[in-house]
Amino acid sequence: MDILSLFVVIPVLTITAILLLKDTRQVRMVSAFGMGLQLLMAGTLVFLYLIARHAGNSDEMLFVKDYLWFKSLNIHYAVGVDGISVAMITLTSLVVFAGIFASWEVEYLRKEFFISLILLATGVFGFFISIDLFTMFLFYELAVIPMYLLIGIWGTGPKEYSAMKLTLMLMGGSALLLVGLLGIYFNSSPDGSRLTFNILEISKVVIPLPAQRIFFPLTFVGFGVLGALFPFHTWSPDGHASAPTAVSMLHAGVLMKLGGYGAFRVAIFLMPEAAHELSWIFIILTSISVIYGAFGAIAQKDLKYINAYSSVSHCGLVLFAVLMMNQTAMNGAIIQMISHGLMTALFFALIGMIYGRTHTRMIYEMGGLMKVIPFLSVCYVIAGLASLGLPGLSGFVAEMTIFVGAFQHHELFYRIVTILVVSSIVITAVYILRVVAILLLGPTTNDHFEHLPDAKWFEKISVVTLIGSVAAIGLAPFCLSTMIGTSLHPIIERIIALKPF
């Protein structure tokens, strides 16, 4: 059994184990054990990957395994990772692990909840390890349906509406993506050899430009819907707000990164010529996402909506950076994916914990919580500082790299959009600090909240894991950055081979 397929097998085994359990109290332990194992595996993978690279292995993808699945269509179950995938897998395992502990007190249909959650995680892991487009798409769609059940059954507020809207819009993205993938497949051998779904093989071929001009927008928008590209982001605020805590963590933290990763790995990597030509349209859209998301967050009064719009803004920044198509910006994009993933998971976990105590998410109904629940409040402040890009935490590293990379373009258009997007830092600071002030600082406004319990052990595990990772990346980003940078080389070569600037 190859190491990569274990990332899909372990969650499936965990689900099977949960199905067979009779006692619901053990469900949580089994889930925690399974996902803890997954986290260890991710750590091992990072270790093995770094060793292999150090030993001089310079293949594009490592730990590759390839099984022929459908002979007539040349569909394979092909897996492989490079530095970027390894980083994303680590992110996912951290967020899922934290999410299991954040859902420790789910009572209603507990078994089904954890099964759906881990099924969702399976889809995400499978997506990151696949290098065959069909397998990738299969795992991508697999991740959508558990979302409907998770939000619809265990959510709050207008949950049926939010769940349906989210599912239909994400399926809409998959629909566009399917057409794009079929277009790529049928154009994957202009010289008449076998058609293929394998990403590495397709990247060696130049897909005819007219086909690229049609299929690049389809593929990019298909992934962009998940990555909160304006104007397809509207599923996000309602979806995140109605979802239960762990689901929001997983969704904003990991699933939205599927969109960014896919946009970069499939749309831009395989169709760079069209990407160069058409990037300006999408750069405008992503800039709007960043700024609009940030302004949107200022106007919100519900904690989850604030964070949801903040996620739209930060994920828009990922797509913005990816479209810049140079080494620095793309490096920044990947770091931003990981940094924001951890950060937003942290935010949602904290919001869930605060909600569990105060039973309200409206910021004006709470106040002065710093005195009442100091541990959670301090963690919230740290998360906020990471979000607005304070040096020493991961947000700064990511955003700095992105802006430097974006500014490397000399044309006026790029300079202007970069300046506009940089202004989002200020707007982010506004809404973050405003929430901190109203929610945490000052006198307590509501007498009912005078005696709330502080974080329990499982909540502390959840939160400390994430803060630790955020701080680690902020203080010592070079390990991550080098790992990503090496893997970006072949991609950048492919992209800039056509248009030196």
Place this chain on the structure above:
Amino acid sequence: MNLGTFLIMRQELLLIIAALLVLIAEIFWNPDKKRSISLFSIILLGVVTIIGFLHSHVGSLFGGMYISSGTTVIMKNILNIGALLVFIQSATWLNKEENSEKISEYFLLLISTLIGMNFMISAGHFLIFYIGIELATIPIAALAAFDRYRNKSAEAGIKLILSSALSSGVLLYGLSMIYGTTGTLYFSEVAKLFGNTSLQTLGFIFFFAGMAFKISIVPFHLWTADVYEGSPVNITSYLSVISKGAAVFILMIILFTVFPVIIGTWQKTIFVTSVLTMTIGNLFAIRQQNLKRFLAFSSISQAGYILLGLIGGNQLGMASVIYYILVYIFSNLGAFGVVTAISNATGKENIDDYNGLYQTNPKLSLIMTLALFSLAGIPPVAGFFGKFFLFTAAAQKGFYLLVFIAVLNTIISLFYYLLVVKAMFISKSDNPIDKFKSDFPTRFALGICVAGIVVTGFASIIFEAIRNLSFGV
């Protein structure tokens, strides 16, 4: 012609023997044990199905009027599997008081339609084709009116027979024009002589219209909802899956072998009808409350997707259509199976009655969910693979716009399938359907459907085997 060549018709002969055995059995059967005629018929069809998978000789009989090839053999086997599942699912309903007098008639009529479909698929001459179609349709109309004490059932029967008769008339008119312009009814010879003249195009259109009725393509679908709602549930499932599947098979064979000359014409026709069918089927399904009507409109839109496999005229297209019918059999019979089980136990057929079903009957809810996801095309169940291959086949010949419209329709269909999932899992109810345990045949049939839904996708050998037996224009 000696015995060896006569045995090329093995499947039809076995089915005729089975039909006769069922007919005669009633005379000799102990009247108290009438109910075990069901078991007898199921075993007979099971034996025929198994023999169908054994090696068979291919060739043609009666001067080319009857053709058996690898393709027709696999098509007949798939239809046998579906018919067998319907038989098993019917056992519970047939044991009821009002039906136990007519058990052998039920099976006799169903086997007759199966014989008709087999002849239809193996046709090499338009006359055998027409005889097959009629034999496949008329007994079903009698079966649609099986429930003597329900007005809707009689209404369904009348609607079905009258509209079938009209469509058969139209079909025959088209065939007469084809005969008039080519002078022959043999498939191979018509293929050589067919051309683009106005009269021949008109003949083709009438032929297509007659077939479109059988497949419930818009705008020939108006009989579907009322007939599906009025008929007994098992007949509805048979109509939606087996009748439709057989008609699709023979339409595909005829389009690919007899009319390849006018491929431009029928590609345009299929493009328009496919878009109309998918869209109208989906839009009407959203408003349905009765589950049988709901599944009827869902079946109409599924026919639209199947047309995507036909439009390219390629080998991949034929393989994906045959594969999709197999997947569709498991999915639709799974969904209908759950509807039947609940209808037999409680008589309730509305989506609102299913509120909170997960609390009381979790396994049934899960089976229904799996079946609906397969119909919607969500991974990892077989429906995803089926839809993907259909779209790939259409894309292979450059019909990207059609694929785009089809995937948009998939999203609309997901909406209404999720409405049922929402009712079962999310909506709370004060008096949900009580917990009940279905009897063995129902559970067995549902088990086979679930196994089919889950396995058929991942086991690539099934698709590859079907593809090796397919051919293109």
